[in-house]
């Protein structure tokens with residue numbers, strides 16, 4: 001692990017294994033961090049904070065851009081590691097490196113715009129100011145599905161704001177995080193600014209939540225874990241931001257450009273083998289265009305190549321592990337039992353070396369099926385029909401989730417009304433790929449709180465201090 005600028009082993013001598021979901025083979029053994037190493041990382045980050053927080057925004061930006069340049073220089077290595085440990089198709093993994101780097105580029109600049117305020121005083125002999133300061137040492141608990149981009153989406157604003165941090169990567173994907181730390185080392189990021197501890201989730205997170213030096217925790221992961229973290233954060237009233245599950249509706253209105261809508265749904269649904277929080281999970285298509293939409297959708301999905309994530313030309317790699325595959329199977333079986341029709345796929349890949357499922361399209365799906373109630377996190381596209389705009393919006397909003405939603409229409413009034421009516425933090429309007437560094441990403445309802453990306457994404461890493469000056 002990478003603690004206070006040093007590569008260290010676990011004090012307990014324990015390791016955990018990382019498996020390649022394409023082959024089920026062991027990729028690496030990683031030293032297992034516990035509370036002790038986490039404490040050392042927090043001490044390192046606290047010491048580093050004293051100097052890092054006092055650098056100018058330009059100085060911090062230089063370090064961040066050097067790290068960004070190294071990430072881009074080592075795109076192929078990072079993509080290979082990511083692909084091997086979590087099964088992301090290699091070309092997509094390369095895309096994630098570029099996406100991840102964009103958060104460092106954007107926040108290196110945004111750090112220069114952390115403006116304060118002056119407030120008109122009511123007394124002649126007073127002057128009132130608001131300044132913004134880094135919150136301090138922060139922790140990032142990152143997910144396996146975007147092991148690099150979710151790290152820089154948190155560390156980018158944190159570093160730019162003048163904070164130092166501890167990253168606890170998902171146990172499935174410590175290697176991408178450690179490779180990133182190697183690049184941080186090469187970029188000569190001062191020791192202690194970035195620390196990576198992978199290992200016992202409970203021991204690490206207990207230490208992060210109970211150690212008073214940690215001032216903010218940013219978590220991306222499941223809603224259930226997010227709720228538990230809210231309870232844990234109460235003890236010390238730690239600042240929390242939570243990017244949790246999603247269950248995105250994808251509404252295709254009667255007047256939509258069907259080709260664009262199909263192109264979008266293929267990109268959104270099958271990105272990362274369907275393992276994204278923002279991917280289209282519930283596809284609502286107007287009844288008059290459903291046949292045409294479904295026909296084209298099947299044609300496009302037939303072209304997708306499933307296979308070992310590192311193999312040439314593969315579009316869809318494996319699910320991350322056995323339980324991921326089991327959930328997909330369970331959702332499809334439940335839907336079929338309740339009357340859904342398989343238009344394409346509907347089974348795991350036979351005699352496969354890893355956790356592969358054929359990209360699947362289901363028709364005649366109804367709201368009571370599990371697939372419409374829970375996040376599948378797999379390559380299955382359930383289609384259901386609607387007749388009126390209101391019915392589509394009501395069905396789309398009928399979920400405890402509120403992360404991303406999608407609308408396809410050419411009618412500007414319908415587009416505006418539907419965008420306003422959807423209770424989701426993100427609306428992709430004729431756009432299936434809304435995530436970019438400069439825009440706020442985050443959810444409503446049980447999809448969490450706080451925003452990452454954009455100028456909004458740096459707020460949570462800053463404290464506002466009011467200074468009243470008597471002359």
Ligand code: SIN
Nearest residue numbers: 146275276277278435
């Ligand atoms: C996610 O699924 O959590 C991230 C997807 C994105 O940033 O586009």
